[in-house]
Ligand SMILES: Cc1cc2nc3c(=O)[nH]c(=O)nc-3n(C[C@H](O)[C@H](O)[C@H](O)COP(=O)(O)OP(=O)(O)OC[C@H]3O[C@@H](n4cnc5c(N)ncnc54)[C@H](O)[C@@H]3O)c2cc1C
Ligand SMILES: *[C@@H]1O[C@H](CO)[C@@H](O)[C@H](O)[C@H]1NC(C)=O
C-alpha cells in the first residue's frame with residue numbers, strides 16, 4: 001500500500017527567523033547536541049561505522065533493522081530505511097533552529113541557567129567526573145560511553161539527575177518527532193486527513209491602527225478580551241442583543257487553508273509558549289491554545305455536558321444556578337449552535353478498541369458527542385486546526401454570528417491592564433489598555449511588523465475571557481489583590497498508556513476522541529476519580545510517550561506507530577495548584593504537582609486502561625513509568641483473560657509505582673478554576689453573575705470561573721457558563737447602561 005493521494009496541500013505557515021543572539025556558547029552547543037545525538041543517533045553497520053560518533057550495530061543487525069522497517073510500512077524503501085537509521089537529532093537544521101528558539105525564547109531564565117551550569121560542568125574534567133564518573137568531557141566520549149552515562153542518569157539516586165535525564169530525553173523526543181524529515185515517511189502518516197475537503201472559513205475583517213506615539217482611543221459598549229470558547233459565546237450573545245462589541249486576542253487568525261498545520265510549525269503558531277507550559281517542578285506539561293479562537297481552534301471536539309454530581313457539588317457551594325433549569329438551557333443552547341451530537345460519529349480503531357475492551361469487561365462507557373455541525377467529521381488532525389471547518393469552534397460558529405450582528409475584532413492585541421474609575425470606594429471598569437502589533441508587509445507574522453501601537457478601548461463593560469492561565473494574570477496586572485486570583489488551579493492531570501495491536505490502527509486517522517469509559521470516575525465517593533479516553537496521535541504527541549531505552553530501540557518502536565493506540569487516564573483532581581507571573585518577565589508560571597490522592601486515581605485508571613487493551617487483543621502494552629518494561633503478551637493467549645497471572649503481576653507493578661512526580665510525565669489540556677466563582681467575596685474571585693468581587697462592570701467568562709474541576713472535558717461547561725454570564729451582562733446593560 002502506498003501513501004494515499006494527497007489532493008490537499010495546506011498553505012505554508014513558516015516560523016520567524018531564529019533570534020540573532022545565540023543563546024549558548026559553541027562549547028555548550030557541542031555538549032548539548034552530543035546528548036541529543038546519543039538519544040537520536042546516527043546508526044551504522046560496523047563495516048562503515050566510526051565508533052566515536054556512531055551507534056554501531058553489526059552488519060547483520062543493521063540489515064535486520066532495515067528489514068524490520070520495510071516490513072512495518074510498505075511505502076518504506078531500502079534507501080528511506082537507511083536514511084532514517086542514519087538521521088541523528090542534530091543532522092537536520094530544523095532541529096537545531098528549534099532548539100535555538102527553545103533556549104533563546106521559551107525556556108524560563110532560571111531553567112536555562114541551571115541547564116548551562118550542567119553543560120559547563122560536563123565540559124570540564126572535574127565536572128565530568130562528578131556527573132559521569134569519567135574525567136573526559138562528555139562530548140569527547142565515544143558513543144557507547146555517552147549512552148551508558150545517560151542510562152546511569154536515568155536510575156541515579158539523586159532526583160535532580162533523574163530530572164535532568166527526563167528533561168533532556170523529553171526535549172529531544174519532542175523536537176525530533178516534530179522536525180524529522182524521515183519519521184513521518186517511515187510510519188506512513190499522510191500530510192492531511194484522508195479525503196479532507198477544504199472548507200470555506202468566515203471572512204474576518206480586523207481593525208487596523210495607524211502608527212503613533214500616543215495611545216489610540218476607541219469606544220464600544222463591551223470589550224471582550226480573548227476569542228476562545230468563553231469569549232466567542234459572550235461576543236455572539238451581546239452583539240445579538242444589540243450592543244457594540246469588540247473582541248480582542250493576543251493571537252492571530254489563520255485562514256482554514258493553512259489547516260491542519262504541519263507539526264513542525266503548528267505547535268509554534270497555535271499554542272501558548274509554542275507548545276506547552278512546564279510546571280515549576282517540570283512534572284506537568286500544560287497545553288493551551290493561543291491563537292484566534294483560543295483553545296477552540298485546537299481542541300478535539302469532545303462535547304460533554306456537565307454531569308449531575310459536579311453540578312450538585314457546585315450548587316451545594318452556594319451556587320444554585322448549576323442545578324437550575326436555566327443552566328440546562330445554557331448547555332443546550334451552546335450545544336445546539338455547534339450541532340453537538342453522537343448521530344454522525346464513526347469511531348476509528350483507537351476509540352473502537354476502548355469501547356470494545358470496556359464492553360468485554362462490563363465497564364460503564366459511552367460515546368462522546370462531537371461539535372461537528374451535523375456532519376461526520378473524519379479527521380484526526382484538528383489539534384493543528386481544522387481545515388474542513390466541520391469542527392464548530394468559535395472561529396466558525398460563535399464569532400461569525402457575532403460579526404453578522406455587528407461585532408468588530410482586533411487580532412494581535414495584548415491586553416495589559418484594565419482601566420478603572422473609582423466610585424465611593426468601588427472600582428468601576430471603564431476599559432482596557434493594550435498593545436496592538438500589526439502584521440508584516442506580506443500579511444504574515446514572521447517579518448518586521450509595520451506598526452506597534454498602544455490602544456485604549458473604552459467600554460461600559462469589560463469581559464475577561466483570556467483563559468485559566470492568563471485571566472488571573474491580567475487581573476493582577478490591573479492592581480486587583482484578591483487572595484484567590486490565580487489559586488485553585490485544576491488541571492485534570494493525565495498519564496498516557498500505549499497499546500500495540502496486531503492489526504492496523506493508524507491512530508492519526510478518524511475522529512480523535514469519541515469514547516469515554518467512566519467506570520472509575522468516582523473512586524472516593526465524592527466525585528473524584530478518572531475518565532479513560534483516547535489521545536491525539538500525531539507523531540509529535542503519540543511518540544513522546546514511547547519509552548526510550550536506546551536510540552535503535554526508540555527508532556524501531558516509533559516505526560510501529562501505525563499499530564499503536566494511545567489513551568489517557570484523566571483525573572478529576574481534588575487538589576490544586578496555582579498560576580502566577582514570573583518575577584522577571586511576567587510570563588505565566590505554574591505551580592502544580594499531582595497530589596498523592598490524585599495520583600492514586602490516575603494509577604487505577606492506567607490499570608483499567610491496560611485491562612481494556614488486553615481484553616481488546618493488544619499484544620503489547622506500555623506506560624511512561626520509568627524502568628517498567630512493556631507488558632508483552634504470550635502467544636498462547638490464555639482463556640482466563642485479564643486474570644492472566646503474568647499480566648496481573650505487571651499491573652501490580654504499576655500499582656506499586658504510584659507515579660512519583662519526580663520521574664513521571666503528566667500532561668493537561670484542561671485548565672480551570674483560577675478565578676473561581678463563589679457565593680461570598682471571601683471564597684473566590686467572581687460572584688454568581690461572573691462579576692469580579694469588589695468591582696463593577698468587570699466580568700470573567702471562561703474556564704477560570706469553574707468552582708472546581710468539571711470532571712468532563714471543559715469546553716461545553718465553559719460555554720454554558722459564559723452563555724449565562726453574558727446574558728446577565730446584556731440585561732444589566734439595558735437596566736443601567738452607565739455604571
Ligand atoms: C489540544 C487541546 C485539546 C482540547 N480538547 C478538548 C475537547 O475535546 N473537549 C473539551 O471540552 N475541551 C478540550 N480542550 C479544552 C478547551 O479547549 C479549553 O478548556 C477551552 O478552550 C478554554 O476556553 P477559555 O475560554 O477558558 O480560554 P481559551 O479558549 O484558551 O481562550 C483564551 C484566549 O484569550 C487570549 N488571551 C489570553 N490573554 C490575553 C491578553 N492578555 N490579551 C489578549 N488576548 C489574550 C488567548 O490568546 C486565547 O486565544 C482542549 C484543549 C487543548 C489545548
Ligand atoms: C516553554 O516550552 C519549553 C519547551 O518547548 C520548555 O522548556 C519551557 O520550560 C517552557 N516555558 C515555560 C515558561 O513553561
Ligand SMILES: *[C@@H]1O[C@H](CO)[C@@H](O)[C@H](O)[C@H]1NC(C)=O
Nearest residue numbers: 296300301302371392393394
Ligand atoms: C472546540 O472548541 C470550540 C469552541 O472554541 C467548540 O465549538 C468546539 O465544539 C470544541 N470542540 C471540541 C471537540 O472540543
Ligand SMILES: CC(=O)N[C@H]1CO[C@H](CO)[C@@H](O)[C@@H]1O
Nearest residue numbers: 346347348349505506509510
Ligand atoms: C486507518 C483506519 O483504520 N481507519 C479506520 C478507523 O475506523 C473505521 C471503522 O469505524 C475504519 O473504517 C477505518 O478504516
